[in-house]
Amino acid sequence: xxxxxxxxxxxxxxxxxxxxxxxxxxxxxxxxxxxxxxxxxxxxxxxxxxxxxxxxxxxxxxxxxxxxxxxxxxxxxxxxxxxxxxxxxxxxxxxxxxxxxxxxxxxxxxxxxxxxxxxxxxxxxxxxxxxxxxxxxxxxxxxxxxxxxxxxxxxxxxxxxxxxxxxxxxxxxxxxxxxxxxxxxxxxxxxxxxxxxxxxxxxxxxxxxxxxxxxxxxxxxxxxxxxxxxxxxxxxxxxxxxxxxxxxxxxxxxxxxxxxxxxxxxxxxxxxxxxxxxxxxxxxxx
Amino acid sequence: xxxxxxxxxxxxxxxxxxxxxxxxxxxxxxxxxxxxxxxxxxxxxxxxxxxxxxxxxxxxxxxxxxxxxxxxxxxxxxxxxxxxxxxxxxxxxxxxxxxxxxxxxxxxxxxxxxxxxxxxxxxxxxxxxxxxxxxxxxxxxxxxxxxxxxxxxxxxxxxxxxxxxxxxxxxxxxxxxxxxxxxxxxxxxxxxxxxxxxxxxxxxxxxxxxxxxxxxxxxxxxxxxxxxxxxxxxxxxxxxxxxxxxxxxxxxxxxxxxxxxxxxxxxxxxxxxxxxxxxxxxxxxxxxxxxxxxxxxxxxxxxxxxxxxxxxxxxxxxxxxxxxxxxxxxxxxxxxxxxxxxxxxxxxxxxxxxxxxxxxxxxxxxxxxxxxxxxxxxxxxxxxxxxxxxxxxxxxxxxxxxxxxxxxxxxxxxxxxxxxxxxxxxxxxxxxxxxxxxxxxxxxxxxxxxxxxxxxxxxxxxxxxxxxxxxxxxxxxxxxxxxxxxxxxxxxxxxxxxxxxxxxxxxxxxxxxxxxxxxxxxxxxxxxxxxxxxxxxxxxxxxxxxxx
Numbered sequence: 001x002x003x004x005x006x007x008x009x010x011x012x013x014x015x016x017x018x019x020x021x022x023x024x025x026x027x028x029x030x031x032x033x034x035x036x037x038x039x040x041x042x043x044x045x046x047x048x049x050x051x052x053x054x055x056x057x058x059x060x061x062x063x064x065x066x067x068x069x070x071x072x073x074x075x076x077x078x079x080x081x082x083x084x085x086x087x088x089x090x091x092x093x094x095x096x097x098x099x100x101x102x103x104x105x106x107x108x109x110x111x112x113x114x115x116x117x118x119x120x121x122x123x124x125x126x127x128x129x130x131x132x133x134x135x136x137x138x139x140x141x142x143x144x145x146x147x148x149x150x151x152x153x154x155x156x157x158x159x160x161x162x163x164x165x166x167x168x169x170x171x172x173x174x175x176x177x178x179x180x181x182x183x184x185x186x187x188x189x190x191x192x193x194x195x196x197x198x199x200x201x202x203x204x205x206x207x208x209x210x211x212x213x214x215x216x217x218x219x220x221x222x223x224x225x226x227x228x229x230x231x232x233x234x235x236x237x238x239x240x241x242x243x244x245x246x247x248x249x250x251x252x253x254x255x256x257x258x259x260x261x262x263x264x265x266x267x268x269x270x271x272x273x274x275x276x277x278x279x280x281x282x283x284x285x286x
Numbered sequence: 287x288x289x290x291x292x293x294x295x296x297x298x299x300x301x302x303x304x305x306x307x308x309x310x311x312x313x314x315x316x317x318x319x320x321x322x323x324x325x326x327x328x329x330x331x332x333x334x335x336x337x338x339x340x341x342x343x344x345x346x347x348x349x350x351x352x353x354x355x356x357x358x359x360x361x362x363x364x365x366x367x368x369x370x371x372x373x374x375x376x377x378x379x380x381x382x383x384x385x386x387x388x389x390x391x392x393x394x395x396x397x398x399x400x401x402x403x404x405x406x407x408x409x410x411x412x413x414x415x416x417x418x419x420x421x422x423x424x425x426x427x428x429x430x431x432x433x434x435x436x437x438x439x440x441x442x443x444x445x446x447x448x449x450x451x452x453x454x455x456x457x458x459x460x461x462x463x464x465x466x467x468x469x470x471x472x473x474x475x476x477x478x479x480x481x482x483x484x485x486x487x488x489x490x491x492x493x494x495x496x497x498x499x500x501x502x503x504x505x506x507x508x509x510x511x512x513x514x515x516x517x518x519x520x521x522x523x524x525x526x527x528x529x530x531x532x533x534x535x536x537x538x539x540x541x542x543x544x545x546x547x548x549x550x551x552x553x554x555x556x557x558x559x560x561x562x563x564x565x566x567x568x569x570x571x572x573x574x575x576x577x578x579x580x581x582x583x584x585x586x587x588x589x590x591x592x593x594x595x596x597x598x599x600x601x602x603x604x605x606x607x608x609x610x611x612x613x614x615x616x617x618x619x620x621x622x623x624x625x626x627x628x629x630x631x632x633x634x635x636x637x638x639x640x641x642x643x644x645x646x647x648x649x650x651x652x653x654x655x656x657x658x659x660x661x662x663x664x665x666x667x668x669x670x671x672x673x674x675x676x677x678x679x680x681x682x683x684x685x686x687x688x689x690x691x692x693x694x695x696x697x698x699x700x701x702x703x704x705x706x707x708x709x710x711x712x713x714x715x716x717x718x719x720x721x722x723x724x725x726x727x728x729x730x731x732x733x734x735x736x737x738x739x740x741x742x743x744x745x746x747x748x749x750x751x752x753x754x755x756x757x758x759x760x761x762x763x764x765x766x767x768x769x770x771x772x773x774x775x776x777x778x779x780x781x782x783x784x785x786x787x788x789x790x791x792x793x794x795x796x797x798x799x800x801x802x803x804x805x806x807x808x809x810x811x812x813x814x815x816x817x818x819x820x821x822x823x824x825x826x827x828x829x830x831x832x833x834x
Binding site: 019021 | 315323324325326328373374376377378379380381384385386387388389390391392394396397400401403405406410413414417418419420421422423446469
């Protein structure tokens with residue numbers, strides 16, 4: 001073979017030489033963030049892989065993402081407004097907005113565990129930032145969330161829910177929910193590495209949690225005295241903050257926003273701290 | 287042995303910078319004594335009085351440096367801690383004690399195509415696999431055309447990976463992994479990727495990396511492979527560093543360890559050992575050797591033996607089943623090998639055997655004499671030859687016999703650095719000295735590589751002795767024999783001739799005088815046996831032993 005001069009564009013002399021030192025003292029919490037940023041291109045590739053492979057071999061392709069919530073919503077609307085006769089104003093938009101956010105949260109958290117299980121063998125063979133699996137799951141479900149906002153908007157237009165400028169505030173509740181989901185995902189995936197049954201237990205817990213949150217039913221049907229309990233459900237605050245600019249065509253009240261923000265920052269902080277502390281141990285365990 | 291004197295190792299002459307530095311590296315696994323996989327089990331154990339843990343040290347206080355541009359081997363039997371060491375260096379595991387420093391980008395060639403997804407196209411997988419290996423997207427874009435060129439997959443680059451053959455996938459994986467020159471390359475075996483053409487391309491790329499200063503770390507239990515490509519090596523045993531130094535010496539130490547453990551296994555039945563310890567103490571190689579001993583004469587043909595029997599050889603090799611290989615030489619000429627072996631056997635018989643012997647066979651051809659020595663009581667024999675086909679043949683016989691004290695390397699003797707290669711008790715230089723352009727240089731090398739003796743085979747050329755004019759008509763120089771110029775054009779391309787089309791064949795005087803002059807303490811022409819091949823009997827060819 002003739003010597004190929006173009007073999008090493010990335011290895012050219014100007015590139016700084018990375019130095020790995022296992023004894024370098026740094027807070028694990030910071031190391032993990034830095035590593036994740038350094039591997040951001042991998043993160044995007046992994047998210048793209050998830051999205052592409054999900055739709056590549058299906059005939060309807062990406063349309064499924066749009067159709068799935070529409071069909072789900074139609075069933076719910078029939079059951080709850082015709083059978084149970086909920087008197088909720090614009091029930092279809094109400095239920096769908098709740099479902100969209102809940103799906104985002106549940107996909108991100110359970111996805112983080114399965115990503116780690118899938119990538120565990122990889123992590124045992126080559127170096128990767130450990131948080132990349134949770135981040136990938138979050139990114140994937142974020143893309144799905146953005147896609148399912150399209151059918152949501154269609155339903156709103158069709159059923160005559162007015163769309164106002166407040167919709168521009170949506171990114172804030174979405175960001176807060178993402179932070180909360182990442183925090184939960186990190187704790188869960190740390191636990192899942194040690195205990196295999198965490199995955200199944202979480203699925204059961206998730207179903208219970210969903211019915212404890214006013215997603216498909218209006219919270220008004222719950223007796224007043226139980227309202228207090230909603231305050232202990234983080235997803236309740238996030239959901240309120242998400243729905244307000246959409247469905248109620250008004251901004252969420254400061255109380256709701258503050259509660260959502262506290263929940264989001266606190267959970268992410270604790271989750272990240274636990275994960276970073278255990279990160280070096282994960283490869284030993286997986 | 288170098289390990290017994292760590293200070294010597296620390297102030298090695300070599301000034302090259304350390305690329306990998308391990309200081310007191312310890313890896314301790316801490317696992318629950320009983321397997322706890324669920325929260326339920328964990329809760330039950332807690333109630334029963336706590337979870338008991340077991341500690342296991344996969345690496346203990348391992349300290350060594352790997353220098354820039356070196357080909358460094360890590361050897362040891364299964365469970366010695368090699369793969370843990372690899373993980374520590376490639377950052378997968380953080381050591382529980384000590385310090386690891388690695389300067390530069392590490393490319394593990396063990397994980398070709400890590401993260402490849404069957405549903406994605408070749409193009410998409412290049413980006414996925416590339417970012418997984420730590421490249422930036424922009425870097426991969428810049429290298430993309432080179433990668434596909436190298437893998438030769440332009441036609442299929444947009445087809446999903448599940449439609450690729452295994453070979454195509456490997457080619458793509460190799461092309462991505464080696465798209466940019468890494469500072470450290472980790473390999474665990476000779477890469478056999480794709481067809482011969484592609485293997486050549488891989489080899490060329492690896493050679494290019496090495497020339498540009500890439501450090502190669504070979505982690506293997508294949509000692510022959512380590513011998514054939516490494517400069518230095520480290521021997522791991524039960525997680526501890528047992529030896530480090532020139533690869534020849536370390537491999538010697540490895541065989542010594544095996545022999546000792548074999549002896550221990552035979553002589554003592556130690557019931558105190560737990561099953562796990564016993565398992566670790568008996569290396570796989572020892573088990574293999576036990577198998578060899580039980581093979582009876584005219585036993586069934588193994589596939590390797592069948593392969594050897596199908597072919598014609600330059601020598602008549604004994605095979606484990608009792609059969610012999612077919613020899614291309616006419617019987618009266620083939621007798622030369624018998625004479626040579628008889629004389630070598632006699633010459634080495636006088637050596638002191640209080641420590642077991644090692645030998646290096648330079649220009650070993652199909653490895654006949656290396657094989658004979660390895661079958662006698664030599665502990666460790668290495669045969670080298672500049673022709674790859676010869677080494678392949680030699681290896682076939684070695685594998686048929688499953689000899690673990692014999693190794694062959696594809697290597698030109700003039701490429702050897704004796705300081706790094708280590709020394710051998712006996713060095714054989716058979717049928718070579720009259721086939722080279724540089725006979726004196728070859729003798730020097732042989733002497734540097736020998737600890738006890740060098741056996742040189744020569745055919746004597748006619749020669750001139752006496753004084754001749756030197757510088758002026760009043761000044762004379764004495765010729766201590768002479769070398770004859772030989773045309774080797776015909777032999778050059780055979781498997782037995784020299785490498786050049788010209789050679790210098792020494793006369794008897796010239797050879798004996800040169801050897802004495804090079805500093806052998808005693809130079810002796812070995813007496814031919816009564817039934818010697820005619821050339822030996824007639825004094826036209828001889829074996830000469832130089833003692834140190």
